[in-house]
Amino acid sequence: MSSITIARGWLFGGAAALALAAGGIGFTLADKGSHAERPPESRPAARKILYWYDPMIPAEHHAGPGLSSMGMQTIPRYADEGDATDAPGVSVDPAASQTLGLRIVAARRGTLAGSLTATGTIDFNQRDVAIVQARAGGFVQRVYARAPGDVVGAGAPLADLLIPEWAGAQAEYLAVRRTGNVALTQAARQRLALLGMPAGTIAAIERGGRPHNVMTISTPTGGVIKSLGVRVGMTVAAGQTLAEINGLGTVWLNAAVPEAVAGQLRPGQPVQATFAAFPGETLSGRVSAILPDIQTDSRTLTVRIELPNRAGRLKPGMFATISFGGSAQPALLVPSEALIRTGKRTLVMLALGKGHYRPAEVRIGRESDDETEIIAGLDEGEKIVASGQFLIDSEASLSGVKARPVDAAGSGR
Incomplete structure (x- = not known):
């Protein structure tokens, strides 16, 4: 085994020596021939x-x-x-560009529809709230079959309240009324109103000619009972809150909008809302308010939209997808896929011609229909790489090529 190895080594070594010698001779002859045939000034x-x-x-x-x-x-x-070259960047062979699938587009002027999509939930309209209070102190004689969450109409009875203070004032009014003295009768009637008696109760006293010291507490408006604090046998004081009624004629749709796009929204802006509960149906509304506080955990702000609630179909807590419409505005546009987002900045890859490329930092704005608005860092007509730019960006990073600053666009730097 050892002798075979040595033999092979000698054969290979001898062959290599012969090849080297032949190469040296060939190079010497070629070199001498070139010097003999070409003048010195024509040498490369x-x-x-x-x-x-x-x-x-x-x-x-x-x-x-x-x-x-x-x-x-x-x-x-x-x-x-x-x-x-003096210009910073990287070069890619044209044949390699086809292999990489590079696609070049130009930044163009166009219109970008002011559309934004967000999610939200239905809530009660807090402006449509009625508070039911006791007009005078008394005792609860009877309660009706009501509970929080019930939907009631206007005038629905809640409880019967016995008010002892009204009995004496009503008897006095009836006595003065029988005297026929108009002035005294008017003063006594005014006293009943000041004690908190509704006009209907006073009219019933005048018709029947006898006191009515039991008052039925009713809802002033229709809606859902949010709170009910009245029970049989309890004593209530004048001004005590007995119930809270929230109307359902209109509801609020509270949308959570990212802080970064809050500048695109305006009060009165039209919106379209779709609900999982009503597939294929779209409800229209308008932005009624943009709340001033921001949720720090999600970095979103609340946009309030008021929607009509026909037949009470929209229930608080329902989930909705909201599309904010707006008029189209002119902008400098590039395909969204051309952007390289690093987390700290946004780049595009400039196509400088003849296979030369350079990254450029840009500042972006709105985005819609796979197009993004360029606010700064790019001029109209400049060509950028729309696909395959990440491979070139990696090469530029390895080569230490610095990106063109935002404020250098159009300066030729």
Whole structure:
């Protein structure tokens, strides 16, 4: 086994020596022939070396060959190489561009529809609330079959209240009324009203000619009973709240809108709402208010929309998807897929021509229909890479190419 290895080594070594000798002879002959045939002025000029660098650390330049800070052997950067131009960027061979599937588009002027989609829930209209209070102190004689959450109509009875204070005042009014003295009768009647008696109760006293010291507490408006604090046998004081009624004629739709797009909303802006409970149906409304506080945990603000509630179909707590409409506005647009979002900034990849590319930082605005508004960092007509830009961006990052600043657009830098 050892002798075979040595033999093979000798054969390979001898072949290599012969090849090297032949190559040396060939090079010598070719070199001599070239010197004999071509004049000195026609010889190719030596390539100019700009600096030496480590491909793993492209930003680190060295004056001559040697080792980089990572201990790697440096290589020369020639002046006639495509990446050594004065303009910062990276170069991609045209054939490689087709392989990468690069698609170039130009930033264009267009109109961007002011549309925004958010989610929200139905809530009671807090402006449509009625408070039921006792007009005078007394005792609860009877309660009707009501409970919080019940939907009642206007005038629905809640409880019967016995008010002893009214008995004496009503008897006095009837006595004065029998005297026929108009002035005294008017004063006595005014006293009944000041004691809290409804006009209907006073009219019943006048018709029947006898006191009515039991008052039926009724709802002043229709809606849902949100709270009910009256029970049989309890004593109530004048002004005590007995019930709270929330109307259902209109409801609020509270939408959670991200803070970043809050500037696009205006009071009175039309909206379209769809509900999971009513598939295929769209309800229209308008923004009634934009609340001033922001939810710190979700970074959203609440937009209040008032919707008509025909037949009471919309229930508080229902989930809705809201589309905020608006007039189309002119803007500088690029495809949304062309954007490179790093978390700290947004970039696009400029196509400078002849296979040369450079990242540029941009400031974006609204987004709709797969198009994004460019607020700053790009000029109309500038060409950018719409697909395959992430591969070029990775190469630019490895090569240490700096992105064009936002304020450098249109300056030729």
